[in-house]
Amino acid sequence: MKKLVKEITILLGIAVGLSLAVNFFSPVGIALVGRWDTSEGVITANAKNDVVMDELEIDDAKTARQIYDSGAALFVDARSRENYEDGHIPGAVSLPVGQFDEQIDSFLSKHAPEQPIVTYCSGRSCEDSHNLAQILLESGFVNVRVFIDGLPGWEAEGYPVE
Amino acid sequence: MNKFLQSIAANSWVELAARWILGLTFIYASFHKILSPADFAKIIYGYDLFPAALINLMAITIPFVELTTGLALVLGIYPRSAALIINAMLLGFIVALSINLVRGHEFDCGCFSAAQGGYTPSAWVLLGRDFLLLAVGLQIFFYYTSMKGRLAAISQDTAAQSQQK
The missing domain is CATH 3.40.250.10 (Rhodanese-like domain)
Structure with a gap:
């Protein structure tokens, strides 16, 4: 169970970190908050x-x-x-x-x-x-x-x- | 039937195929979302389920969670955890689709289907696909869970044998 939590944290951490970095540098990146109203x-x-x-x-x-x-x-x-x-x-x-x-x-x-x-x-x-x-x-x-x-x-x- | 399911869950060839099918599906699914996050954000908006403040963050992170877990499955890194995350996402998709099916919610303009080349599979087809993928994901999860059980049983056996000696 503990191992599972650790692995999931690592996988999600990599994904979220990578996503924010790519979005920041990508020419098609989006703002952190959009206008949806x-x-x-x-x-x-x-x-x-x-x-x-x-x-x-x-x-x-x-x-x-x-x-x-x-x-x-x-x-x-x-x-x-x-x-x-x-x-x-x-x-x-x-x-x-x-x-x-x-x-x-x-x-x-x-x-x-x-x-x-x-x-x-x-x-x-x-x-x-x-x-x-x-x-x-x-x-x-x-x-x-x-x-x-x-x-x-x-x-x-x-x-x-x- | 239960025995049959157990034999599927314990089969290493099925597990290898399951990891590749699910992993490649999720890697493939992440690509167009990563290439056009604004379109994906509009699709999330179209579900009409999420607060405005979260839509962009979801559009940024979800594709990379798909890519990371998909790669992890294909490469066999943390397969049990990757399968668990993917199963959670599939459950989320199933819930979101079902809510919109039940309330008969349809997107109000052609903007969303334009992004998919004019082809929008029906929600029922999408639901069926998600359930199939979930079954594949569960196989991976239970393969490693039951393998852990088998390993524990083996080590107990050896411990018992060494005690007998």
Whole structure:
């Protein structure tokens, strides 16, 4: 029994020590505490290579609606094609973040880099809209924002869905 | 039946196979988690069972516990203790999966399945797999426990023999 406790302590000690060291030096390491409360924004592990960029965020549906009504921005749905077909913000175009490479060429041919874009997905427990925003910025688009409450936040305000 | 189970627990070839199967499974399982701890943290969050303050620490340490114990099993270092830790983890997975099965909890966005290439095995398949692995882990644990028993019996025998002399 005593031997068992000693061995388990050694094994777990090696594992925990190694894990903290690797996480500290790894370029994909995460903070010791993440942000997992959706009232504070999009959930994130606060990784060193995090895609969640607070400065791009539109964090209430009313602001998103104002931008939508002004007609200046193109709304882009980052979710899968099936989710898009089940219901999306009227006029939004589908660009699933998982199929970005196949679809970006036709997207680029239709929209100029100056086109203001608002991405969204399924709300604050989902970072696909941030992923999409980041790769759109990398593809040359200069005005990209993220509506973090996504379709659920839009629907909750009673705004139209098609 | 009991005899049959005992013979399995005492079989050194079964024990070797069990250590390699379980060890390699856990080493393999640790890799993608170590390579993307942020994704793993989101999966833990998706279970909706753990306090926010613990999620990142779990995402950092669990993969390395899997890797360390998996390596220990393959190399035969502290096999009984490594098997015990792995069995405890498997029990934890089983409890966590069962709770979510019972309350019908589903993850609310496609973000988690995207990390797994769009394929998410059902919770029942995962549960079945965990129980199979647990059986393998128990074989290793009882192999060493019963071996200890046999060694003790042998030393008692020799002690008794030397007393007779």
